[in-house]
Amino acid sequence: MKNKFLIILSGGLDSTVCAYLAKNESKYMEAITFDYNQRHKIELKKAKKIAKLLKINHTIIKIPTGIFQNSSLVDKNISVKKNKISTK
Known part of the structure; x- marks a missing residue:
């Protein structure tokens, strides 16, 4: 059986790398992207x-x-929370 892949493609680095690696493994591949009216249309x-x-x-x-x-994610009037993560 041939490998088939469905990739969730966000447009970011992680999903791009996953898509590229999967493409090297199979000719049968689909990608989906979710449009949730995100602020970053890019x-x-x-x-x-x-x-x-x-x-x-x-x-x-x-x-x-x-x-x-x-x-x-969608409302520019809501600030993104910034938390410090302890590395100790």
């Missing part, structure tokens, strides 16, 4: 570009806007 553009470069089918799934309404 992620969607990058995901499209990466899928095109790797020659893989790419589907963008629109998530209803209200799901993340109280999140800094």
